[in-house]
Amino acid sequence: MQKTLKKYFLVFTLPTLIAFSLAFVIPFILGVYLSFCKFTTVDNATFNGIQNYINAFSSTSGFISSLGFTVKFVVVAIVTINVFAFCLALLLTKKIKGTNVFRTVFFMPNLIGGIVLGYTWQQMLNAVLLHYEKTLISSPTFGYWGLVLLMNWQMIGYMMIIYIAGLQNVPTDLLEAAKIDGASRSQTLFKVTIPMVMPSITICTFLTLSNSFKLYDQNLALTAGAPSHKTEMVALNIVNSFYGKAGYEGVGQAKALMFFIVVGAVGLLQLVFTRKQEVDQ
Amino acid sequence: MASKKSKQKMSAGQWAIFAFLCVLVVVFLYPIAFIFINSFKGKFFISNDPFSLPDGETFVGIDNYINGLTKTGFLGAIGWSFFITIISVALIVFFTSMTAYYITRVKGKLTNGIYFMFAFSMVVPFQMVMFTMVSLADKLKLNNPIGMCFLYLGFGAGLAVFMFSGFVKSIPLEIEEAAMIDGCNPLQNYFGVVFPILKPTAITVAILQAMWVWNDYLLPYLVIGLSTNYKTIPVVVQMLVGSNGNKDMGAMMAMLVLAIVPIVIFYLSCQKYIIEGVVAGAVKG
Known part of the structure; x- marks a missing residue:
């Protein structure tokens, strides 16, 4: 054939x-x-x-500072999104009424595009900050936490769905055996449940990592890097070097290549590291 | 032991969780409710009193919507978004499934190399190919909606081929061999026998790609640009809200609502497929 x-x-x-x-x-x-x-x-x-490449590392290009901002954001985003999503998944596998409705609502923000989402949150956060006579761009701290909040809102539902699928695959006899052996709730969670859902944790960490590392739309819409490029992430910094000033296209391309290498390497390391933690089932 | 009973009656602990989840639902829906409520208020009231419901004085009916639609050509953008999304997804599903089938069934250095390239393309950030791709598209006159669909076929190919190949591997060869013995040529065999089996994966791929193409901002912005009439929804929203010095807050809120409505309708009508598709895509990708 x-x-x-x-x-x-x-x-x-x-x-x-x-x-x-x-x-x-x-x-x-x-x-x-x-x-x-x-x-x-x-x-x-x-x-x-x-x-x-030399120019990319000069302080005026903002590459290093945007990389710093990105790393700071990615670390906090991965931890918060995964912890919240996992907790929600635990709650939604406890046979509560209306589980499907909850699942539907929590997942919905994930489908809305980054630009639309970014402006929705910009409007709302600015309305809150107005009470203190501030805006999102008066301080980089606001922009930073705004972005963390926004990404949590967008991605928690998505990760929750994957965790729910993982939790449903944990065999009930294993949990019952733990109970009979006198394991406390937290012991069961940390010694049985979490090791069993390690594959889901790998997938979710990988997805949150690569999504937040390459974030562009949300960053552009929420603050566009303001004030003075302090909330600019790497992807936005690269696009700005390409299309911001004429003559810096080469620097932008060099940054993009390094960005690709960093994204690839971090993703690979993360995958290898978490795969090691998985238990054979 | 308690699990059978709890289907009908929930314990106190479960009620507490239920109440907590209800609060969370409000938190999750609030940002959308916020722009929805404000889209019916006069533009000066939005900034003065953003958290109140519209009343007799602040309510302006659908003025913001009419205002926004006439200012931005938003209706056209909805049309182009639909056009580009539907054609791109159709092209992706049709062509990449064929490619994936071929490179999975015919084993060799060439097909392995092609497979590797597709998988590799999924890791590369868009910024790496952005500038060169846009120049190439301009030269080849792909800077129009049809050309965009073709570019989306190229960009979407990585994930789509990867997912289709994974599924083709699980189809037993015997089925196809029987068809071949009956005198089918490979094309008849593919469309008559293989593609119908691929349908679940095709739905997953279609959903993932549709979500991506519909929401994508950078590619249409760079390839088609702002000066034409082919702007998509994200491009119009960015144009209206991002670079507008004298912001019309009312129109902005109204356009954000209009950008969200099609997604919510799509989500609620094929929710089951979307959630399943996203999980399948995540697990394989």
Whole structure:
């Protein structure tokens, strides 16, 4: 069968491969090359070695400070989102009335796009801060916690659904055995339930990590980096170097390449680390 | 032991949890209620008294909606968002499933390499290919809604091929072999036998991609831009709210509500598929 199918290579793959090459493969290769060039459009690139990388680390480019802000945000977001989502999942697997309605409501914010979400929260948080005669952009602290709140609101429901699926797979006889052996509730939770849902924890940490690390829309809508780029995350910083000042396109491309390497490496490390903690079932 | 009873009657502890969850529901729905309530207030009252319900003095009916719609061409944006989302998702499901089928069934260095490239593309942040991709799209005259759909096929291919391949692997070969012996060519075999089996995955892929394309801001903003009539909803919202010096708060609230309504309707009408699809996508992705 393989032999007959083999002749149909172009029929089955051509449209996807053309689109994929145009949207990803060629731009990616060109992007790697251009990160070592000075250019304002793709056609006028001149090779200039690692100058873009050196410029990316200068203090005026804001790359390092945006990376710092991003890391600070990502750590807090991962912890809060996962803890809250896991607790909610625990509550929703306790046979409470209306579980489906609760699940539906908690998940809903996840479907609303980042731009719309960002402005919705901007309006609401500004209305609250108005009482103290402040706005979201009067201090980077407001922007930071606003973003944490927003991401929690958006992602808790999503992670909760994955945790619920994980919790439902924990065998009840295991929990009963723990009970008979006299394990307390917290012992059962930490020694039985959590090790058993480790695969869900891996998935959720990975998803929250990559979503918050690459965050752009919400950041743009909520504060757009204000005040004075102090709440600017890496993705926004890169887009601003590309389209903010002419002549900095190469620096933007160099930053993007480093961003890609960091995202890939962190994601890989995280996956390896959490997979180690999983119990064989 | 208590579990059978609790289906009918909840214990005191369960009631406490129930009450707590009800409070949380209010917290979760509040931001949406906030913009909804304010979308019916005059623009000066929104900033003075954002938390009250509209009353005789502050209520302006649907003025904000009319205002916003005429100012921004929002109706057109809804149309283009629908157009681009539907066509892109259709292209993605149709073509990537074929590709995934081929590279899973025909084993070789080439198909392995292609599979690896698709998986790799899922890790790369958009900013890495953004600038070069936009220049390429401009040169090839893809800076229009049809071209956008084609670009979405390319960008969406990574996740879609990955998910379809995972499922194709689980289909037993015997079914297809029987069809081939009956004289089907590979295309008849694929559309007659394989694709119907792929349907659950196709729904999952369609939902995940639809959510992404519908909400995507950066790609349409960069490729199509602000000067044309092909703006999508996120682009219009950003334009109205983001860079407008003299903000019309009322119109802003009204447009945010209009941007959320289609999503809520879509969610409530195929909730089951969406939640299942998202879980399946997360577990495989």
